[in-house]
Amino acid sequence: MHPHPRRLALIDMGTNTFHLLIVELPTTPGQPPHELLRTKAGVRLGEGGISKGEIAPAAYSRALHTINGFKEEIDLHSVTEVKATATSAMRVSKNGPQLVRDIFEQTGIQVEVIAGAREAELICAGIRRAVDLGPELHLLMDVGGGSTEFIIANQTTIFWKQSFEIGAQRLLDKFFTPFDGIMPAASVAAEREYLAGVLAPLTAAVAEFRPVSLVGASGSFDTLADMQLGVVRTEAEQPPVTELALASFQSTLRHLLSLKHEQRVALPGMFPMRADMLVVASILIDYVLTTYGLTRIQTSAYALKEGLLAELLLG
Incomplete structure (x- = not known):
């Protein structure tokens, strides 16, 4: 021993x-x-x-x-x-x-x-510990504060991956300042138009590989899963994987776009630090769902650090 x-x-x-x-x-x-x-x-x-x-x-x-x-x-x-x-x-x-x-x-x-590409690999390894992706291809997405990683993968293979410097803090700085009230419709449109340009490589990859569902990881997705439940959970309380109902996401998005800052903070399940960033992050998630015709969302409580762990266990 x-x-x-x-x-x-x-x-x-x-x-x-x-x-x-x-x-x-x-x-x-x-x-x-x-x-x-x-x-x-x-x-x-x-x-x-x-x-x-x-x-x-x-x-x-x-x-x-x-x-x-x-x-x-x-x-x-x-x-x-x-x-x-x-x-x-x-x-x-x-x-x-x-x-x-x-x-x-x-x-x-x-x-x-x-580097971003390495980050994407580790995120994929982490998500695979939480979600059994099986043989079908899924679009994996991790919305951070600085960057957002997209990976097209199944349980065994990564087919495509890229890190984009469009994290929620950057989107906030770019489209929503000063941040006190309701996000104007013009800003929402501007963010969507910006994403259409920046995410052109992703759009091409999705057309090529045709992933069947969205698997989201990290802060914004954790909060969306909490809001579906109406309770803020600690890291230890979240199950590895949550099925996020499309209707729940859409209703959260409507709320986020129609409420002022204090009202967003008061939403059940909202993590206060995220009350502003979740607005721009949800527009990004919605853009991905609608543009690529995805209707199933799973959220993974595991991401980069679990990927590091998986790598160290194998190594």
């Missing part, structure tokens, strides 16, 4: 949310890892700066504060290995490398800033 079981901490530093997953690896091969902690923090790393190519001072200090908090949990759980990745906001910010250095100096955690 191995005296000290391997304990892994997986950190996903997204543009909106930082995630921490701590697992103990089984001593018997073939057993699933035992989950010790699953938590997230709304950091809004992209707020006030992502569209200008830098991390704003307030966001920078929130990031350091959050990682220091994660480090306390990692120490409490006697973790033996830490794997930390950062995505869109850190990829494009001129002070991203400085933040990586500061995190290392303060916590000893080495953050790897990963």
